[in-house]
Amino acid sequence: MSATAHAAADPEHGLEESKFQIYVQIAMLLAVITGIEIITVYLPFDRWILFTVLVAFSAVKFLFVIFFFMHLRWDLPFCTVLFFIGLVLAGGTMWALLQLFGAEASKPLSSAYLETPRWVATG
Amino acid sequence: MSNTASGAIDHHFDPTTSTGIPNKKLLMWAFLASDCMFFGCLISTHLIYRLHPPPGVPAARQVFSIELTSFSTFILLMSSLMMALAVNAIQKGNLKSLRASLLTTIFFGCIFLGCQVFEFNNFVYEKHLTITNSILGTTFFTLTGTHGCHVAVGVFWLMLMYIRTFQPRDTTSDRRWFLRNVVHIVAFIATILLGMYLVLGLVRAFEASGVAVGTVLHYVRSYIAAILGIAVSGTGLKLLARTRGPVGFDESNAIDVEMMGLYWHFVDIVWIVIFTVVYLLEYI
Numbered sequence: 001m002s003a004t005a006h007a008a009a010d011p012e013h014g015l016e017e018s019k020f021q022i023y024v025q026i027a028m029l030l031a032v033i034t035g036i037e038i039i040t041v042y043l044p045f046d047r048w049i050l051f052t053v054l055v056a057f058s059a060v061k062f063l064f065v066i067f068f069f070m071h072l073r074w075d076l077p078f079c080t081v082l083f084f085i086g087l088v089l090a091g092g093t094m095w096a097l098l099q100l101f102g103a104e105a106s107k108p109l110s111s112a113y114l115e116t117p118r119w120v121a122t123g
Numbered sequence: 124m125s126n127t128a129s130g131a132i133d134h135h136f137d138p139t140t141s142t143g144i145p146n147k148k149l150l151m152w153a154f155l156a157s158d159c160m161f162f163g164c165l166i167s168t169h170l171i172y173r174l175h176p177p178p179g180v181p182a183a184r185q186v187f188s189i190e191l192t193s194f195s196t197f198i199l200l201m202s203s204l205m206m207a208l209a210v211n212a213i214q215k216g217n218l219k220s221l222r223a224s225l226l227t228t229i230f231f232g233c234i235f236l237g238c239q240v241f242e243f244n245n246f247v248y249e250k251h252l253t254i255t256n257s258i259l260g261t262t263f264f265t266l267t268g269t270h271g272c273h274v275a276v277g278v279f280w281l282m283l284m285y286i287r288t289f290q291p292r293d294t295t296s297d298r299r300w301f302l303r304n305v306v307h308i309v310a311f312i313a314t315i316l317l318g319m320y321l322v323l324g325l326v327r328a329f330e331a332s333g334v335a336v337g338t339v340l341h342y343v344r345s346y347i348a349a350i351l352g353i354a355v356s357g358t359g360l361k362l363l364a365r366t367r368g369p370v371g372f373d374e375s376n377a378i379d380v381e382m383m384g385l386y387w388h389f390v391d392i393v394w395i396v397i398f399t400v401v402y403l404l405e406y407i
Contacts (some may be wrong), residue, residue: 009230016389019211020208020211023204023207023208023211024204025209026204027201027203027204030200031197031200031201034193034197034398036195036401037398037399038189038403040403041189041403041407042406043405044355048407050407051404051407054399054407055399056401057399057401058395058396058398058400061392061394061395062346062392062396064394065203065388065391065392066388066392067277068202069204069206069207069209069384069388069391070384070388070389071135071210071381075135075144075148076134076135076136076142076143076144078142078143078144078149079148079149079152082149082152082153082156083152085156085157086155086157086158086159086160087159087375088157089156089159089160089163090159090160090162090163090164091163093160093163093164093167094163094166094167094170095163096234097164097167097168097171098167098170098171098174101171101174101175102174102175120402123203
């Protein structure tokens, strides 16, 4: 790990100077993507296409921020692994919750059911 | 962080730790990983009730204002840029640039918070969406309010870091620095709160009476105490932001600024997800 980091240190010294330009360019790119996202919701395409596009744009913005603004690109890989452990666990929890609550038995009660007396509904 | 043979500090490698990563940075990444799970649960709760809404839930599309949210998203992105530039500045030992970048980040953070206060106010009083009267209100206010609290903590941390940059190198010879710092913090908080109060008041006045000279004059008369207050606290800030001799904040403190930067960028990436999941997906 140490050797890798030191090998990366020399070219990085020159990179420090150009980081300003990198940050500004990325911020502009993120602003443009945000603008495109807002326009996208008004486009007359199928919902699944718009959904995919919006999620993809969001993921691109997310990755740009963590790898450039948060320096994961230049830091040791352990930081990336640590953060992605949390991210994968969070994503897995979200997926599991959405699946669980999407199941038929878990759906919230309908208004018709709520208005029916409990003894009638349960038979 | 390590001092290499040339004397320059390597900000991405610390040979004194077993991982090669500065302990503070490792701590922050571990915290952010845990915070991902926290926000993941809040976002999924909101999504569950949006996908399977109980009866009587108001239409989110009629409640939300995409223009205001887009503006605050843009502001938060720009604050992230300024935060990255602040870290870059201190890594080069440029204290003046660091202070300017920190102040701009605080300014953008306050605009974001102001937009959120305005939005919440609008939802509660105009759209009649409260945290208790529908499940949409409950999940929405809990999620975005928690994010807003993170932003407020971030602004407070940024403010403390900015004030920290004025701490004298030799604190034993300048015994009044602590008192000065306390006054600096009070003046800063007063300026931020009064500034937000005044801007929100102006927006409300324009909404009620339209953009006109008469509206502005009435606004000045109504808010004269707050205007005088911000003038006093602002002057205090200007006077306190002066260095008296060498300061004890330099390139070796870059890790502290970087740690704070990681937190601030995390707040930004959470908003990137919230903006898409909570707001934009309602419009397709």
